[in-house]
Amino acid sequence: MPFLTVADVLRLPVIAAGRPRVAAGEVQLGRTVRWVHVTELLDPASFLEGGELMLTTGMPHPSDPAQLRGYVDQLADVGVAGLVLELGRRFQQAPPELVTACRERDLPLIVLARGVRFIEVTQTVHALILDAQGELLRRAQHVHELFTSLTLRGAEPEEFVGTAADLAGCPVVLENLIHHAVVCAPAGHTDGQVLEAWPRRSRNAATPDRAAVSGPEGWLVAPVEERGSRWGRLLMLPLAGGPAFGPEHTMILEQAATALTLARLTGHPEWDRRAHSSVLLDLLHWRYRNRTEARLRAEALGLPTTGHRLVPVVIDHADAPPPGDTTVTDHLAAQLHTSGVKALVGDLSERRSGLLLALARASAWQPVVERVARDVRAAFGEDVVVAVGPGVTELSQVTRSFREAEQVADAIGPTSRGRPFRVASDVGLPELLYSLRDDVRVQKYVEQQLGRLVQHDARHGGDLLTILRAYLDAAGNKSIAARHAGLSRQAFYQRLRTIERLLGTDLESGAQRTQLHVAVTALEALDSPPSGPGTPR
Incomplete structure (x- = not known):
């Protein structure tokens, strides 16, 4: 990443020559150093903006513990990256009250056992910071062009979120206003590792007006809007044991959030439905x-x-x-x-x-x-x-x-x-045969059982298939079937004999009636109108 941390500065030869020792705030050495500032003032906060590494010999520092704590509180409140104290002029060792105050505010305190030239420190660090800023600008241009390309070709939200995760090397999650994770790009992790107890954890991180670290887990959060209103937000999760978020992480998340906002203006915005569909399909196919x-x-x-x-x-x-x-x-x-x-x-x-x-x-x-x-x-x-x-x-x-x-x-x-x-x-049987209506074996069976009868009706305008259906529906009771068909018993019997002759079957046989009943039911399924393109069978 093109930015300097307090730990990076401590490794520079110009600082290493002073034999630095971290006296407090060890876990915060990953803070970004935005600038180096030399001061012997007791109230420097009005000249600071946050992110500065403070260099001091401690010359005017008081011995009053309350004033030392007030001095540390000023630095911590404004958000300085750390405090470097050179021993030998004012102090022979770091005042215990100063160390305690820095520990209480989790402010890195670095003690130099030997003197160094502060002008050389500022020149060296500032040169590196300017180089890093130039690299960050070049990187930002590349990231901007990448997200612009995705926007112009109408990319889906999964691509925006996945690209942000790939660029940052960290998990990225897009969620809506009710803390539902719409898209998750785990960046080498599993969804389970990222989304454990998601709604509860997410509610602990407030949404800033622009990309910033938020919540007890130190998530980087950026809002995503739609037509001037808040739609949701984009969240980047830190890697366990990894470096703290720096300017490049923030830049990537901001670019991605802006691209998603534009995508909601220009594309199909039903991202929640897409997320639901994705999970349902993943469950359907496990x-x-x-x-x-x-x-x-x-x-x-x-x-x-x-x-x-x-x-x-x-x-x-x-x-x-x-x-x-x-x-x-x-x-x-x-x-x-x-x-x-x-x-x-x-x-x-x-x-x-x-x-x-x-x-x-x-x-x-x-x-x-x-x-x-x-x-x-x-x-x-x-x-x-x-x-x-x-x-x-x-x-x-x-x-x-x-x-x-x-x-x-x-x-x-x-x-x-x-x-x-x-x-x-x-x-039941009709539904089963309807589901199998495209099976060639069912079609062949119907043709073998009823083909001659269907052809006879087609040539002569007959009703033999209707008569057979009525007979089968009446479970072989000829009298009831004839009454339902509206025919005399003699006319009905004559048609049954014609059916037996055409099909070469014995309608008195229960087994053969069953075979024909299945065939007639399947024929009704085959004659059903198609269900449109893309119908699964």
């Missing part, structure tokens, strides 16, 4: 390393997992009319937010939305799902299919449950859409 990582990622988006029943829901809207200004997913998210139900809501594909509801274990899930289903079907039409997987108590079980919900959604055809929602027990 792309997590372990259960902990999955739990932390879900909880970072506000979904409680411990002590809750998790209910996966798949909403298939392929046959619904084209959406207007509001998509099905956005409508569901708004509905659940209004009702106060905790859930992840996202897109599973172009034709399907997914919900993962987190409900109290003692509560019934059916009323919640029915309310959701009735609302979305009222808004987008009765062709919307709502399929529900079994409720689970472990996040690792969600994958199986989600896939079961998808299988149910695949099985619900036009003739099975009357109820608000469907579960696995609703999948």
Whole structure:
């Protein structure tokens, strides 16, 4: 990083010649040195701006402990990088009161056992600082061009956050106003390491007006805005045992936050939905390393997992009319937010939305799902299919449950859409065959069983397939079937004999009637209208 710290200055030969010893503030040696200032004043705070390394011989310093503490308080309050005391002129050793005061304020105190030329120290350090500032400007130009390029090509938020993490070498998280981690770039760590107890930890770090260190963990925080209002913020987390944040870290985070603000003005702003969709898809296909990582990622988006029943829901809207200004997913998210139900809501594909509801274990899930289903079907039409997987108590079980919900959604055809929602027990023979309607083996079976009958009806304008269906639906009761078909028994019997002749079958055989019933049911599934492009089977 192109900046000097107190520790860097202590390693310079011009300082090392004075045999420096750190008497206080050892853990703060990573502070950035913005400038070097030589003073023997007892009240120098009015001449300082913060970040200075103070050089003094202690000539006018009082022996009064209270005044020494007041002197240290001034320096600490203004934010100086450290205090260097040269022994030999005023003090033969550092006053204990001065050491104690520096320790209490965590201010680095460096004692020089031998005299050095302060003018050489300032010249050397200032030259290095100016070189570092020049390098920082060049680096800032490169970073600015990089984020500008991402903005111009309409990059997604994951790219902005990932780029910031790569440049800084530190984890970076984009969160919204309610402390949900929308995007996490762990920079070599796992999501679990970064997002542990995220909402609670995040609330401890206040949001400054511009990039600055905040909170007990020393996070670097920058606001992200949208049309003049605060949308969320970008956070950079320090590495354990790594150096403190310096000017380059701040510059990178500011550039990234500005780019994200511009992206919200010029691009599609539904970043929360993207984050929910990403986690739902990762759960559906179980792309997590372990259960902990999955739990932390879900909880970072506000979904409680411990002590809750998790209910996966798949909403298939392929046959619904084209959406207007509001998509099905956005409508569901708004509905659940209004009702106060905790859930992840996202897109599973172009034709399907997914919900993962987190409900109290003692509560019934059916009323919640029915309310959701009735609302979305009222808004987008009765062709919307709502399929529900079994409720689970472990996040690792969600994958199986989600896939079961998808299988149910695949099985619900036009003739099975009357109820608000469907579960696995609703999948009977018609639904099973509907889900298999694109299977070539099913198509061949239908052709072998009914092909001659369908061709005969097509050539002669007949109704033999209708008669067969009525007969099978009546479980082989000819009288009931003839009455339902509106035919006399004699005319009905004659058609049955024609069917037997064409198909080479015996309709008195229960086994053969079963085979034909399956074939007729499958034919109805094959004749169902297609569900649009990209339909999974």
